[in-house]
Amino acid sequence: MNSSFQGAVLFMYAVMMFLITSCERKTVHHDAEKSISILLPDANGKEYQILGRASEVKATVVVFLMTDCPIANAMLPDLNDMAARYGAQGISFYGIFAGEQPDKILDHIKHYQITFPCLLDDECLVAKLCGATRVPEAAIFDSDGMPIYCGRIDDRAVKTGRMKPYPAERNLADALDALLKNRKLPPAKQVTAGCYLPLD
Numbered sequence: 001m002n003s004s005f006q007g008a009v010l011f012m013y014a015v016m017m018f019l020i021t022s023c024e025r026k027t028v029h030h031d032a033e034k035s036i037s038i039l040l041p042d043a044n045g046k047e048y049q050i051l052g053r054a055s056e057v058k059a060t061v062v063v064f065l066m067t068d069c070p071i072a073n074a075m076l077p078d079l080n081d082m083a084a085r086y087g088a089q090g091i092s093f094y095g096i097f098a099g100e101q102p103d104k105i106l107d108h109i110k111h112y113q114i115t116f117p118c119l120l121d122d123e124c125l126v127a128k129l130c131g132a133t134r135v136p137e138a139a140i141f142d143s144d145g146m147p148i149y150c151g152r153i154d155d156r157a158v159k160t161g162r163m164k165p166y167p168a169e170r171n172l173a174d175a176l177d178a179l180l181k182n183r184k185l186p187p188a189k190q191v192t193a194g195c196y197l198p199l200d
Helices: 003-022 070-087 102-112 125-130 171-180
Strands: 028-030 036-041 047-049 059-064 091-097 118-120 137-142 147-151 157-159
Touching: 036 118, 036 125, 059 070, 059 125, 059 171, 070 091, 070 171, 091 171, 102 118, 125 137, 125 147, 137 171, 147 171
Parallel strands: 059 091, 091 118
Antiparallel strands: 028 036, 036 047, 059 137, 137 147
């Protein structure tokens, strides 16, 4: 882990501890061994524990989405493929929506045939834990719920309103491949085009 990302992780841990102690809804939990657990609902109200499942998963991927973000929507077929491929290797995949109505999310899931669970996080707890600011952005959390990657999915979005037909760099997949091979994760690259998350 390079020094800049290590510093960012320490800062996020401080933010995380603030969220844990101040969150009234108790959706974030912290145990004595510094394992992080987050409980979020899907659009039907079913709750998922997405972090802190050390005995069940190798890692967890969260992808920040919006129903009206064309860049994110263009990536959904690839995200479905990645969820299936890496899910078979012990990595959980979730989509995260903030500030959107459940009915709209359900219609979106049906229209784009999204195969991984899509959850509601109106308080942007997960984004604040990992430092995500834009859609589409992805984060990887280790089995203890600590962020180890936060950045773009691939490089197809050149700028807002312009996308390459195919990516030359598949950054999220490269990071997951390195994780599964017990290698150092490549540095995350920033999302340079997309919508901003409602963090305020």
